[in-house]
Amino acid sequence: MVNRRNFIKVSVAASLSSALGGCGSAVRWERDAYRKQSRSRVAILEARSYQASLKDTIRRGINLFKLDVKGKRVLLKPNLVEFDPKGVINTHPAVIEAAIDSFKTLGAREVVVAEGPGHRRDNEYLLTASGIHDVINEHRISYVDLNTDDVRITKLRSSFTDLKQLYLPETLFNADLLVSMPKLKTHHWAGVTLSLKNMFGVVPGAVYGWPKNALHWAGIHESILDINSSLPIPQFAIVDGIVGMEGNGPLQGQAKQSGMLILGDDLVAVDATAARLMNIEPRKIRYLEKAGDFLGNLVYEKIDQIGERFDRFHQDFRVVEDFEYLKVLTGY
Amino acid sequence: MLSQRNKSSDTMKAAIDLLLGAQNEDGGWGSVRGKHSNTEATAFALMALKSIEKEKFNRQVTAGLNWLLKHQKTDGSWPLNHGSKQSSWTTPIAVLALLSFQDQVERALSAVRWLLEQEGRKPGWIASVLWRLSLVNKMPELDPYLSGWSWTPGAFSWVEPTSYALMAIKKLRPHLSGTTVEERIQQGEMLLYDRMCKNGGWNYGNSRVLGEPLWPYPDVTAVALIALQDRAGSRVNQLSLHALTNMMREAASGMALGWGILCLTLYGEDLGQLKKTLAKNFQQTRFLGETKPVALAVLAFGEGAKFFRV
Numbered sequence: 001m002v003n004r005r006n007f008i009k010v011s012v013a014a015s016l017s018s019a020l021g022g023c024g025s026a027v028r029w030e031r032d033a034y035r036k037q038s039r040s041r042v043a044i045l046e047a048r049s050y051q052a053s054l055k056d057t058i059r060r061g062i063n064l065f066k067l068d069v070k071g072k073r074v075l076l077k078p079n080l081v082e083f084d085p086k087g088v089i090n091t092h093p094a095v096i097e098a099a100i101d102s103f104k105t106l107g108a109r110e111v112v113v114a115e116g117p118g119h120r121r122d123n124e125y126l127l128t129a130s131g132i133h134d135v136i137n138e139h140r141i142s143y144v145d146l147n148t149d150d151v152r153i154t155k156l157r158s159s160f161t162d163l164k165q166l167y168l169p170e171t172l173f174n175a176d177l178l179v180s181m182p183k184l185k186t187h188h189w190a191g192v193t194l195s196l197k198n199m200f201g202v203v204p205g206a207v208y209g210w211p212k213n214a215l216h217w218a219g220i221h222e223s224i225l226d227i228n229s230s231l232p233i234p235q236f237a238i239v240d241g242i243v244g245m246e247g248n249g250p251l252q253g254q255a256k257q258s259g260m261l262i263l264g265d266d267l268v269a270v271d272a273t274a275a276r277l278m279n280i281e282p283r284k285i286r287y288l289e290k291a292g293d294f295l296g297n298l299v300y301e302k303i304d305q306i307g308e309r310f311d312r313f314h315q316d317f318r319v320v321e322d323f324e325y326l327k328v329l330t331g332y
Numbered sequence: 333m334l335s336q337r338n339k340s341s342d343t344m345k346a347a348i349d350l351l352l353g354a355q356n357e358d359g360g361w362g363s364v365r366g367k368h369s370n371t372e373a374t375a376f377a378l379m380a381l382k383s384i385e386k387e388k389f390n391r392q393v394t395a396g397l398n399w400l401l402k403h404q405k406t407d408g409s410w411p412l413n414h415g416s417k418q419s420s421w422t423t424p425i426a427v428l429a430l431l432s433f434q435d436q437v438e439r440a441l442s443a444v445r446w447l448l449e450q451e452g453r454k455p456g457w458i459a460s461v462l463w464r465l466s467l468v469n470k471m472p473e474l475d476p477y478l479s480g481w482s483w484t485p486g487a488f489s490w491v492e493p494t495s496y497a498l499m500a501i502k503k504l505r506p507h508l509s510g511t512t513v514e515e516r517i518q519q520g521e522m523l524l525y526d527r528m529c530k531n532g533g534w535n536y537g538n539s540r541v542l543g544e545p546l547w548p549y550p551d552v553t554a555v556a557l558i559a560l561q562d563r564a565g566s567r568v569n570q571l572s573l574h575a576l577t578n579m580m581r582e583a584a585s586g587m588a589l590g591w592g593i594l595c596l597t598l599y600g601e602d603l604g605q606l607k608k609t610l611a612k613n614f615q616q617t618r619f620l621g622e623t624k625p626v627a628l629a630v631l632a633f634g635e636g637a638k639f640f641r642v
Contacts, residue, residue, distance in 0.1 A: 119535070121492075122588060123620060125587065145622070150413065150414070151413065209484055214484045
């Protein structure tokens with residue numbers, strides 16, 4: 001069956017040869033986009049269910065990175081792309097609540113939940129149906145719809161797309177720390193959707209549409225790189241891997257009990273570790289491979305894994321047929 | 333009965349107060365109180381206040397209209413907001429707002445002329461060749477050559493911007509001439525029908541992904557049906573109307589209920605308890621204080637459907 005995915009693949013491939021096809025070793029990022037450290041740390045923390053004491057676990061995880069949030073404005077960016085009562089699409093509200101509690105306890109001046117859902121414009125529905133509205137109300141914190149927020153034009157620090165500039169929400173510029181809180185999922189177009197891909201949600205739908213189609217035309221992998229290289233504030237990641245999604249993600253895959261949270265201050269290292277935990281080779285995912293050149297550490301030997309032992313949580317996540325080649329692990 | 337009427341009236345008043353309190357000093361509205369004015373929010377809020385037809389809101393209505401007039405670009409279009417100056421998909425919504433005033437037809441016409449020049453992106457020649465080759469003995473899940481309207485210039489056509497564009501063009505159809513108008517309407521309608529979900533209704537614009545059917549959204553379904561209201565009797569419209577009616581049983585948000593009520597009103601359907609549900613849910617969430625759903629609620633409670641009749 002010819003489907004939209006295949007169609008977009010060929011269209012994008014045709015129109016984007018300049019972005020990756022001929023890039024070879026050409027440097028496509030500016031000096032100030034480079035933030036790769038000599039080594040990175042990633043924490044795998046056991047969390048068997050959403051009823052577990054997640055607040056303690058997340059607070060312990062944040063402390064492992066000596067993250068100083070005292071007096072800071074922290075922006076939590078969950079994945080709320082869509083809602084399906086029978087599915088496991090979104091970051092679970094219990095994880096969001098635990099993060100809110102943890103950052104407040106650690107002295108954050110303000111914690112805000114913000115998202116620009118990729119498919120639906122109906123925030124009220126998404127927030128109430130997913131249970132996030134109750135969490136926000138209970139903790140008396142703000143939710144910002146990044147899709148319709150005021151925007152500021154921002155020069156891109158890398159040129160994997162030919163966009164040159166992006167509109168980003170003002171809320172982003174007014175925060176001190178951006179916490180990407182994705183769900184551990186496979187993705188039928190990108191391979192995996194984790195903390196870097198989750199940043200698609202900071203880009204305003206009012207400018208780029210629902211879905212953010214202008215970025216699809218510019219190239220999904222390329223857009224992920226350009227968005228992440230150009231974020232104006234530091235980032236941290238908390239991946240909801242308590243129940244993940246395998247197969248036809250990000251919407252229609254199957255639940256996968258995984259029992260963990262993955263945390264880190266290097267989003268590339270976090271995503272590389274998360275992919276390996278799903279038995280997916282991160283170096284075969286185009287955007288991760290390129291991100292490993294300048295945004296963070298991708299190579300196994302450069303990542304100090306802390307917390308639980310890797311092999312306790314290593315599982316095989318099914319992928320769609322086209323991505324079977326991602327399953328051959330190399331390099332560690 | 334009296335108590336129900338009082339409740340609706342109280343809700344209407346509270347929703348209007350919320351809108352009035354969110355109006356910016358420049359006369360426009362942002363997506364929520366405190367945000368900069370943008371075209372979409374201003375157009376919906378303006379229609380909501382205009383639908384009430386009370387003189388006491390004249391000052392606010394005039395200020396809102398002036399914001400829209402001031403921000404119309406010389407090519408007839410509107411930008412999204414103060415930060416994004418490029419012409420945007422919000423243009424047909426501004427047209428609908430202008431058409432709620434009897435003396436703004438010329439301004440609205442200049443916008444629709446701009447709209448008729450816009451077109452969603454189609455596959456380039458390389459992609460076209462590959463697409464056609466891959467179609468041997470296979471059925472496509474969508475037709476990429478149908479031309480509608482996109483969210484942003486240079487991108488694919490999608491359901492919601494195409495629906496808004498069709499509403500605006502159809503409303504001004506008697507003032508427009510030439511075959512282009514009818515061709516664009518026809519293409520836009522074909523695109524909407526092409527993107528319809530299997531059992532009726534629409535989501536953001538894909539009926540299937542990787543062979544798996546996707547589900548419709550109540551708000552987008554209502555918007556598409558409003559754009560297609562002059563084909564109300566067709567089998568496909570009825571299928572989607574049935575889907576919308578089913579979705580309305582579970583609908584709880586201001587966006588879904590507001591658009592749903594407006595759509596069902598235009599199709600002459602029984603609203604049942606929907607206005608009551610709208611009032612009840614407004615009391616609970618205030619629709620997050622978002623300008624658009626609050627404005628939709630005011631339009632749905634009152635006589636707002638007339639602004640969307642084509």
